[in-house]
Amino acid sequence: MTRTAFFISDGTGITAESLGRSLLAQFANVEIRMLTKPYVDTVDKARTLVAIIEATAVKDGEQPIIIDTIVDQAIRDVIRQAPGFQVDIFSTFLKPLEQELDTHSSYSVGRTHAIGSDDVYMDRIHSVHFALDNDDGARTHQYNQADIILVGVSRCGKTPTSLYLALQFGIRAANYPLTEDDLDENGILKLPRVLAAHRHKLFGLTIDPRRLAAIRHERRPNSRYSSLDQCMQEVQQAEALYRRMQVPYIDTTRFSVEEISTRMIAETGLTRRFSPR
Amino acid sequence: MTRTAFFISDGTGITAESLGRSLLAQFANVEIRMLTKPYVDTVDKARTLVAIIEATAVKDGEQPIIIDTIVDQAIRDVIRQAPGFQVDIFSTFLKPLEQELDTHSSYSVGRTHAIGSDDVYMDRIHSVHFALDNDDGARTHQYNQADIILVGVSRCGKTPTSLYLALQFGIRAANYPLTEDDLDENGILKLPRVLAAHRHKLFGLTIDPRRLAAIRHERRPNSRYSSLDQCMQEVQQAEALYRRMQVPYIDTTRFSVEEISTRMIAETGLTRRFSPR
Numbered sequence: 190m191t192r193t194a195f196f197i198s199d200g201t202g203i204t205a206e207s208l209g210r211s212l213l214a215q216f217a218n219v220e221i222r223m224l225t226k227p228y229v230d231t232v233d234k235a236r237t238l239v240a241i242i243e244a245t246a247v248k249d250g251e252q253p254i255i256i257d258t259i260v261d262q263a264i265r266d267v268i269r270q271a272p273g274f275q276v277d278i279f280s281t282f283l284k285p286l287e288q289e290l291d292t293h294s295s296y297s298v299g300r301t302h303a304i305g306s307d308d309v310y311m312d313r314i315h316s317v318h319f320a321l322d323n324d325d326g327a328r329t330h331q332y333n334q335a336d337i338i339l340v341g342v343s344r345c346g347k348t349p350t351s352l353y354l355a356l357q358f359g360i361r362a363a364n365y366p367l368t369e370d371d372l373d374e375n376g377i378l379k380l381p382r383v384l385a386a387h388r389h390k391l392f393g394l395t396i397d398p399r400r401l402a403a404i405r406h407e408r409r410p411n412s413r414y415s416s417l418d419q420c421m422q423e424v425q426q427a428e429a430l431y432r433r434m435q436v437p438y439i440d441t442t443r444f445s446v447e448e449i450s451t452r453m454i455a456e457t458g459l460t461r462r463f464s465p466r
Numbered sequence: 467m468t469r470t471a472f473f474i475s476d477g478t479g480i481t482a483e484s485l486g487r488s489l490l491a492q493f494a495n496v497e498i499r500m501l502t503k504p505y506v507d508t509v510d511k512a513r514t515l516v517a518i519i520e521a522t523a524v525k526d527g528e529q530p531i532i533i534d535t536i537v538d539q540a541i542r543d544v545i546r547q548a549p550g551f552q553v554d555i556f557s558t559f560l561k562p563l564e565q566e567l568d569t570h571s572s573y574s575v576g577r578t579h580a581i582g583s584d585d586v587y588m589d590r591i592h593s594v595h596f597a598l599d600n601d602d603g604a605r606t607h608q609y610n611q612a613d614i615i616l617v618g619v620s621r622c623g624k625t626p627t628s629l630y631l632a633l634q635f636g637i638r639a640a641n642y643p644l645t646e647d648d649l650d651e652n653g654i655l656k657l658p659r660v661l662a663a664h665r666h667k668l669f670g671l672t673i674d675p676r677r678l679a680a681i682r683h684e685r686r687p688n689s690r691y692s693s694l695d696q697c698m699q700e701v702q703q704a705e706a707l708y709r710r711m712q713v714p715y716i717d718t719t720r721f722s723v724e725e726i727s728t729r730m731i732a733e734t735g736l737t738r739r740f741s742p743r
Contacts, residue, residue, distance in 0.1 A: 192567070201728040204488040210741070211481040211535055212559055215571035223741075227728050254566070258488055274566045276559050282489055289531070289551045290469070294492035311684070313723075317626045321598075349594045352629050356723065400584075407588070446590075446633065451478040451504050464487070464500075 191220045193245050197238065197257035197268060202227030208278065209256040221254070229259065235267035242271040309359075312462045316355035316362075323363035324348055329383040332363055336459055338387055339364040341394035342423040343414075344404045346441040346449065350394070353446045358454065359463025367427050378426040380434055392453055393431040393438030398424045400442050468497045470522050474515065474534035474545060479504030485555065486533040498531070506536065512544035519548040586636075589739045593632035593639075600640035601625055606660040609640055613736055615664055616641040618671035619700040620691075621681045623718040623726065627671070630723045635731065636740025644704050655703040657711055669730055670708040670715030675701045677719050 194213060196205040202225045213221050229235055246252050255273035259265050269275065283294050323331055325348065332338060337354070339347045339362060347364035354360040365384060373379045384391060398420040405415035413419055431438040437456055441449055453459065471490060473482040479502045490498050506512055523529050532550035536542050546552065560571050600608055602625065609615060614631070616624045616639060624641035631637040642661060650656045661668060675697040682692035690696055708715040714733055718726055730736065 201724050203724060203728070204484045206741075207481045207484045208555070212556070212563060215537070215556075215560060216563070216567050216569060217572055218569060219567050228732055254563070260492070274563075276563070278485070279489070279492075281558060282553055283492060286489060286493070286531070286551075286553070290493050290496050292493060292495060295494055310722075311681070314623075314626055314681070315684070317629065321601075321625070324598075346591075348598070349591055349633065352594065353633055356626065356630055356633065403584075404588070404591070407592070445587075447478050447480060451480070455505055464483075 190251070191222055191249065192251055192254065193222045193224065193249055194254040194256065195238075195242060195245075195273070196223065196225045197229055197255065197259060198225075198227050199230040199259045199261060199264065200227065205256055205258040205278070208258075209254075209276075212256070212276070213254070229264065229268075230261075232263055232267055235259075235264045239267060239271040242273055246272045309463055312359045313356070316359045316462065317352065319361045319363070320351040320355040324351065326365040329363075329365070332383070332387045332390070334361060335363040335387070335390055336361045337392055337453070337457065338362070338384065338390045339392055339394060340367055340384065340427075340436070341396075342367050342401070342420075342427050344401060344408070345394045345396040345424075345427075346446070347394055349446050350441075350449050350453075353450045354453070357450065357463075358459075358461040360454075360459055360461060367423070367430070372426075378430045380430065388434065388436070391434075391436045392457065393427065393436045394449070395424060395428050395431070395438055395440050397440070397442040467528065468499055468526065469528055469531065470499045470501065470526055471531040471533065472515075472519060472522075472550070473500065473502045474506055474532065474536060475502075475504050476507040476536050476538060476541065477504065482533055482535040482555070485535075486531075486553075489533070489553070490531070506541065506545075507538075509540055509544055512536075512541045516544060516548040519550060523549045586740055589636045590633070593636045593739065594629065596638045597628040597632040597640070601628065603642040606640075606642070609660070609664045609667070611638060612640040612664070612667055613638045614669055614730070614734065615639070615661065615667045616669055616671060617644055617661065617704075617713070618673075619644050619678070619697075619704050621678060621685070622671045622673040622701075622704075623723070624671055626723050627718075627726050627730075630727045631730070634727065634740075635736075635738040637731075637736055637738060644700070644707070649703075655707045657707065665711065665713070668711075668713045669734065670704065670713045671726070672701055672705050672708070672715055672717050674717070674719040 194209060196202055196209040198205045206225045226238055229238055242253055253273045255271060256276040257268055258278055260279060287294055322328055339351055341347050343366050351362040351364045354362040371378055371381045401420040402415055402417045409415055439449055439452060471486060473479055473486040475482045483502045503515055506515055519530055530550045532548060533553040534545055535555055537556060564571055599605055616628055618624050620643050628639040628641045631639040648655055648658045675694060678697040679692055679694045686692050716726055716729060
């Protein structure tokens with residue numbers, strides 16, 4: 190039996206969905222179809238949605254779960270008429286918060302993820318372009334402006350992590366690939382010269398060689414580049430370098446981009462320039 | 467008088483922070499310092515944090531606001547001892563949800579933003595690399611694989627939006643810059659030939675010319691490229707093209723990357739390949 194959950198918002202729906210998925214993740218044994226309904230910002234849109242929820246209730250044979258972050262009272266009143274198990278986040282917490290803060294809430298429509306001030310916006314966009322300009326060792330002369338420099342073998346997750354740090358937190362992340370060009374005469378991976386001056390900014394990524402081989406195989410099937418032997422050797426060399434140089438590092442095999450990024454920030458004490466509001 | 471809010475999680479802290487910022491955004495007249503404390507996943511870490519909260523309460527002269535999504539009971543018990551106005555999301559909603567779903571929650575530690583299955587992971591990473599490979603018209607032969615193709619003048623927000631769509635939703639977004647090369651013999655912007663075959667995938671971005679000039683000025687100060695005249699002309703041409711060709715478009719001046727992306731999805735009915743869990 191499948192249940193349906195609606196995450197409803199007058200804005201992007203990011204908060205309602207994030208909370209909804211967190212709560213429902215605790216019920217792994219129930220199959221739940223999750224639908225996000227953003228920008229429900231008029232009574233008319235709310236009425237249309239209620240009709241959809243009613244139809245879903247009939248089809249499922251069970252009332253849907255409704256998790257919403259709508260602020261406007263008239264729209265809320267419509268949603269409250271939908272047949273469903275209603276998790277009303279704002280009314281549950283706003284009233285007590287009003288008392289605690291000894292003030293009235295503004296009940297302004299969902300602008301949680303709204304654009305911030307010009308400066309904050311520019312910082313965020315600048316960080317994205319910084320990550321792109323300094324991706325994959327393309328440029329190294331801006332490393333003095335970097336907040337963090339990710340190092341690791343090709344396709345271990347440097348680029349997505351750099352971009353996530355930029356988009357979510359406005360952090361300026363460069364990244365540099367460790368390759369065979371950086372092996373010394375004894376076949377040992379050494380710290381590339383361009384990185385030596387920025388050792389305190391380095392953060393290493395590592396990955397399970399089998400996963401790495403699978404990822405590389407998508408790009409260049411059946412090549413030396415994607416062979417398990419090659420991947421094992423590169424990963425081993427990279428990890429040895431991190432330990433020798435005391436570069437903090439994280440294994441990306443087990444973690445999502447969100448987890449890698451937030452763990453990095455927690456470990457290094459990096460300051461965000463931007464927070465999604 | 468400044469109050470302090472702590473967003474506490476045993477995982478990334480993304481859910482607690484997202485909800486906390488949403489709730490507190492309703493109290494624009496109160497100055498609130500917001501601190502996110504992720505990975506509080508042991509009793510020891512919780513005790514250290516409680517000491518910090520106690521010190522903050524003394525310094526502020528007011529109890530902090532505590533918003534947490536911790537699942538583990540022993541860790542929760544420690545946090546509950548902190549002096550603060552506690553917004554306990556999970557205990558407020560999990561018990562009623564258990565009843566409604568007629569099952570016990572697993573009370574598993576915060577893996578909301580955990581890595582998904584290999585396939586989902588690969589889809590997400592593939593989408594990020596797709597956005598990079600197809601950024602700024604660099605490549606056009608993969609447009610048949612694109613879910614959406616963003617068009618607009620240089621620096622109107624195409625790249626950050628493409629990357630956000632990829633990272634957050636696994637959507638494959640290419641982007642193509644509209645430039646003077648695409649003016650016809652009468653000086654009218656025409657739809658570039660490489661885009662004509664994919665008209666149904668196009669989504670336009672526009673921007674206030676003054677904001678555009680400011681953004682471009684950061685990149686190439688005092689150039690023709692960053693002059694207000696040039697920006698006004700380009701934006702006018704682009705908007706005329708969107709209307710003539712019935713390309714849906716959005717003004718990025720007023721919206722954050724989150725809003726642009728989620729509005730695009732809502733308008734086009736694009737399917738996500740990935741949802742942050």
